[in-house]
Amino acid sequence: TLAGCRMRTLAWLGIASLCLGAAWAVPAKEEKRKAGNPKADLALYENLDLDNYDLTLDNYGEILDLNNYEELYDYGDLAPKVEVGTLAPRPKDPMALPNLGTTAETPKLQPPTTASPVRPAPIPMQFLPSCLLCLCISTSVYCDDADLEHIPPLPPETTYLYARFNRIGAIRASDFTGLKKLKRIDLTSNFISWADADAFRLLPSLQELILPENRLTALPELPRSIVRLDARLNRIPSTGLRPEAFRDLKQLQFLHLSDNQLDYIPAPLPESLRSLHLQNNNIQTMHEDTFCDSQDHSQIRRALEDIRLDGNPINLSLFPNAYFCLPRLPTGHFF
Numbered sequence: 635t636l637a638g639c640r641m642r643t644l645a646w647l648g649i650a651s652l653c654l655g656a657a658w659a660v661p662a663k664e665e666k667r668k669a670g671n672p673k674a675d676l677a678l679y680e681n682l683d684l685d686n687y688d689l690t691l692d693n694y695g696e697i698l699d700l701n702n703y704e705e706l707y708d709y710g711d712l713a714p715k716v717e718v719g720t721l722a723p724r725p726k727d728p729m730a731l732p733n734l735g736t737t738a739e740t741p742k743l744q745p746p747t748t749a750s751p752v753r754p755a756p757i758p759m760q761f762l763p764s765c766l767l768c769l770c771i772s773t774s775v776y777c778d779d780a781d782l783e784h785i786p787p788l789p790p791e792t793t794y795l796y797a798r799f800n801r802i803g804a805i806r807a808s809d810f811t812g813l814k815k816l817k818r819i820d821l822t823s824n825f826i827s828w829a830d831a832d833a834f835r836l837l838p839s840l841q842e843l844i845l846p847e848n849r850l851t852a853l854p855e856l857p858r859s860i861v862r863l864d865a866r867l868n869r870i871p872s873t874g875l876r877p878e879a880f881r882d883l884k885q886l887q888f889l890h891l892s893d894n895q896l897d898y899i900p901a902p903l904p905e906s907l908r909s910l911h912l913q914n915n916n917i918q919t920m921h922e923d924t925f926c927d928s929q930d931h932s933q934i935r936r937a938l939e940d941i942r943l944d945g946n947p948i949n950l951s952l953f954p955n956a957y958f959c960l961p962r963l964p965t966g967h968f969f
Contacts (some may be wrong), residue, residue: 764788768797773815785809788816798822805829805854810837818842829854841885853879862888866911872897880904891915892942899924908937913965914945926959933959941965 764770764786768777773793777786782800793815802821807830810816817839826848834840835855843856846866852874853865860883870891880886880903887908891900896915901924903910922928925935943950943966951968 764792788813792816794818794820796820797824800824802826805833807832807836809833813837815839818844820844821848823847826850828852831855846890850874855879856883858883859885861885864888864890865894866890867893870894870896872900875900878902880907887937892945901925903938905935906937909940910938911940911942912946913942917943917946917948919948920953920956922953922956924956926956928955931958934961935959936961 777797850868941964
């Protein structure tokens with residue numbers, strides 16, 4: 635009937651309108667969500683370089699060298715950090731708001747002006763105080779293996795000087811001027827070929843002078859305070875020693891001159907001597923009074939217990955009366 639057809643038509647129209655309303659509602663909701671949170675996704679990910687984000691525990695040490703971390707970074711030049719997800723405080727002055735339409739430029743370094751401080755010219759190494767070249771601990775100065783060619787200026791309170799394994803070629807009298815507290819000088823393994831006659835004589839407190847493995851051909855005059863002299867492995871002949879060089883050294887206990895070019899034992903020797911090392915020289919003979927007083931058979935030298943003459947072309951058995959005052963026979967060849 636006509637009435638039934640009208641009812642069916644109205645029903646189809648209602649169903650169609652409901653479908654169209656649902657289809658229009660979905661885009662509207664999406665646009666409403668985006669309008670409520672604009673560019674949220676871009677704000678979180680626009681600064682991430684995901685293509686190069688390959689830092690792992692395996693290559694961490696290759697990318698960051700933590701040994702030089704403090705040297706590579708100057709923290710005063712770093713820009714302040716901005717936390718992702720936080721909002722900057724609102725400025726009081728509206729004119730202070732940044733213009734988002736412009737791009738910030740990288741600041742350029744300004745050329746130095748004439749008012750900038752001028753660096754002083756470098757000071758030659760030989761004129762630097764020893765505490766800039768070496769290590770100073772209390773009154774001790776350590777200059778071992780410092781590539782020195784001269785004795786550097788020393789602090790006036792220096793008591794012990796160690797300048798081993800350098801390239802020092804000579805010792806001047808001015809090197810130790812005024813060092814009244816200096817007790818030990820160790821110059822092992824240098825290139826020292828000569829020393830001024832007064833290089834050590836005016837040091838009132840010097841007790842140990844250690845000069846092995848150098849190129850000395852003569853010994854300078856020594857102070858009377860000396861207790862130990864070690865000049866092994868040099869090139870000192872007997873003519874390089876002053877006559878009776880050790881007689882007045884009443885504190886001398888250790889005299890080591892092995893591996894030199896001595897022709898005879900440097901007598902007379904002080905009564906204080908405990909150890910005499912003369913091995914590997916060219917000593918061929920000795921006098922009966924070298925160690926003992928041949929006129930005083932009651933003499934006993936209890937201190938001198940260590941005499942080394944091995945490595946010399948001398949027959950010690952040819953001088954039996956030269957050892958009667960000694961507590962022990964010298965070490966060497968008896969044949």
